[in-house]
Amino acid sequence: MKWFIRAVAAIVVIGILVAGGLFWLGSRDGVLVASTLTGGKASSEVVARGKYLTQIGNCVGCHTAVNTPEFSGGSGLKTQFGTFFAPNITPDPEKGIGRWSADDFWQVLHNGKAPDGSLLYPAFPYQSYSHLSRADSDAIFSYLKTLPASDRQAPAHDLRTPFNMRFLLAFWRALYFRPADAVAQTPASDDAPLRGRHLVDGIAHCAECHTPRNRLGGMDVSRSLQGGKMSDGIWYAPALTGDTDGGLGHWSEQDIADLLLTGLSAHGAVVGPMSEALRGVQYLNGQDVSDIAVYLKSLPAAGLKSGSTGEVNDTLYSMGKKIYGQYCAACHQADGTGLDNAWPSLDGNSLVRGQDVTGLLRVIMDGGFTPTTEKTPQPYGMPPFRHFLNDLEIAAAATYIRNTWSNQSGGVNQRSVNRVRNID
Incomplete structure (x- = not known):
C-alpha cells in the first residue's frame, strides 16, 4: 500500500x-x-x-x-x-x-x-x-x-x-508561441525574397489565415501557408505554396501582385474575408508588393492534392455543362478563361481547384463583388444563384467547373451543397 x-x-x-x-x-x-x-x-x-x-x-x-x-x-x-x-x-x-x-x-x-x-x-x-x-x-x-x-x-x-x-x-x-528574434531588423535592400518574407510573416500576417490550425487554435507551423479553414467555418484560405492544386503553382509574380493591388488576377479573384484584408493590402508600394510576390513564388510545392468530395458522376457533369452554358459562359467564357479584368478565369482558379469547396459553393449561391480598390473603383459583380438553382444543380455546376479545362479536382455532391446552404 x-x-x-x-x-x-x-x-x-x-x-x-x-x-x-x-x-x-x-x-x-x-x-x-x-x-x-x-x-x-x-x-x-x-x-x-x-x-x-x-x-x-x-x-x-x-x-x-x-x-x-x-x-x-x-x-x-x-x-x-x-x-x-x-x-x-x-x-x-x-x-x-x-x-x-x-x-x-x-x-x-x-x-x-x-x-x-x-x-x-x-x-x-x-x-x-x-x-x-x-x-x-x-x-x-x-x-x-x-x-x-x-x-x-x-x-x-x-x-x-x-x-x-x-x-x-x-x-x-x-x-x-515563441517570440521571434528580438533583434530582427528590416532585411537588407538587396534580398527581395527575405524582404517579402518579412512582410508576409509580419505586418501582413498571412499565416494567421493561410495556415492550418488545430482544435485549440494553434497554428501547425510545419504546414505554414498550406491553406486553412477560417474561424467562421465558411471560408477556406487557399494555400500560398507552389502547389498547382489550390496553390500558386500556376501563378506568375505579376498575377500575385495584381491580386493584392486590385482584387483580380488571371487565376482568381478576391472573395470572402480576403476582401477585408484587401482594404489595406491594396496600399502596398511597388517594391513591397514585388518582394511579396517574389517570396511567395519561391515557396516550393507541399504536395497538396485537390480535396475531391467524391467521384465525378457523368450524369452530374453533363447537367453541369448545360448549366454552365446557360448561366456562366457569358461572363467566364466557354473556355473558362474569363474576360479581361472583369470576370476571373475559372481555369486554374485556386478557389475552384482548392482542397475545400465551401468557398466555391458560397460564391455560386450568394454571388458578390470583388472589393473596391483605388485601382478597381467600380468592380464587376456576380449575381447570386441560391434561388435559381437547387442543390443538385449547384453541385452539378461546381462539378463541371472543377473538372473541365485544366481542372481535375473531383466531384461535388448534393450533401455538400445542402450543408453550405444551411450555414448561417
Whole structure:
C-alpha cells in the first residue's frame, strides 16, 4: 500500500512541476529591445512609415466597428471559442492607449502581453506581429498617437468556458508561441525574397489565415501557408505554396501582385474575408508588393492534392455543362478563361481547384463583388444563384467547373451543397 501512495504522490508532484513549468514558459517576459525613438519623439517620416504599416496590416478592419470612430474598437470576431472584440487603440487615456509607452506597445506586439502583464488572446495576431522590428513597432505606435482620441468603450470578449479563463493562455502559449528574434531588423535592400518574407510573416500576417490550425487554435507551423479553414467555418484560405492544386503553382509574380493591388488576377479573384484584408493590402508600394510576390513564388510545392468530395458522376457533369452554358459562359467564357479584368478565369482558379469547396459553393449561391480598390473603383459583380438553382444543380455546376479545362479536382455532391446552404 505504501508503494501505491508513494507512486501517486510522485505522479502528483511531477504533474505540478510540469504544469508549473509550462505556466512559467507561457507567461514569462520576453526580451525588451530599446526604443528607436529619440527622446520619445517621432519624426514625420517615422509617423508616415507607421501609417503605411497600419494600412497594409489593415488594423482598422479589426479595430473599428460600423458607424464608430476609426480604431475605437471592433465589432466582433466570431470563432468556435466565442466572440473576440478588438480594443480601442486611439490615444484616449482611459479607453484607449493614451497612457501607453512605446515599450508597452512593443510588449503587446512582440510578446502578446498587455501593459499590466496580462496575456493576450491570439485572436490578436501577435504570433505574426512578433516578427516586426522595434523600429516598425515604434513607427506604428507613433502614428496611432496622432489619431483623434475616442472615449468609446470596446465590448468585452464573449467566450465560452473554459476559454474565458485567461490564465490558461499561459499553457497555450507554452505549446504554440515563441517570440521571434528580438533583434530582427528590416532585411537588407538587396534580398527581395527575405524582404517579402518579412512582410508576409509580419505586418501582413498571412499565416494567421493561410495556415492550418488545430482544435485549440494553434497554428501547425510545419504546414505554414498550406491553406486553412477560417474561424467562421465558411471560408477556406487557399494555400500560398507552389502547389498547382489550390496553390500558386500556376501563378506568375505579376498575377500575385495584381491580386493584392486590385482584387483580380488571371487565376482568381478576391472573395470572402480576403476582401477585408484587401482594404489595406491594396496600399502596398511597388517594391513591397514585388518582394511579396517574389517570396511567395519561391515557396516550393507541399504536395497538396485537390480535396475531391467524391467521384465525378457523368450524369452530374453533363447537367453541369448545360448549366454552365446557360448561366456562366457569358461572363467566364466557354473556355473558362474569363474576360479581361472583369470576370476571373475559372481555369486554374485556386478557389475552384482548392482542397475545400465551401468557398466555391458560397460564391455560386450568394454571388458578390470583388472589393473596391483605388485601382478597381467600380468592380464587376456576380449575381447570386441560391434561388435559381437547387442543390443538385449547384453541385452539378461546381462539378463541371472543377473538372473541365485544366481542372481535375473531383466531384461535388448534393450533401455538400445542402450543408453550405444551411450555414448561417
